[in-house]
Amino acid sequence: xxxxxxxxxxxxxxxxxxxxxxxxxxxxxxxxxxxxxxxxxxxxxxxxxxxxxxxxxxxxxxxxxxxxxxxxxxxxxxxxxxx
Numbered sequence: 001x002x003x004x005x006x007x008x009x010x011x012x013x014x015x016x017x018x019x020x021x022x023x024x025x026x027x028x029x030x031x032x033x034x035x036x037x038x039x040x041x042x043x044x045x046x047x048x049x050x051x052x053x054x055x056x057x058x059x060x061x062x063x064x065x066x067x068x069x070x071x072x073x074x075x076x077x078x079x080x081x082x083x
Contacts, residue, residue, distance in 0.1 A: 052076050
């Protein structure tokens with residue numbers, strides 16, 4: 001799943017445009033971002049981070065990249081393939 005501070009209607013449009021195939025959750029007050037340590041101060045967007053969480057709810061891996069968007073999917077898939 002993906003989570004961002006964008007409103008639900010904007011996320012829906014993004015999903016329809018990109019055919020993501022997974023749920024997107026809205027965190028407009030950035031409470032979840034704060035809990036995961038990616039909230040920035042003020043009106044700046046949250047940091048881009050990926051957290052891979054197992055079915056047992058344990059954190060399998062976490063990484064950040066502000067510039068290389070492909071790194072998120074590549075690293076998450078590599079981590080899951082090793083399991």
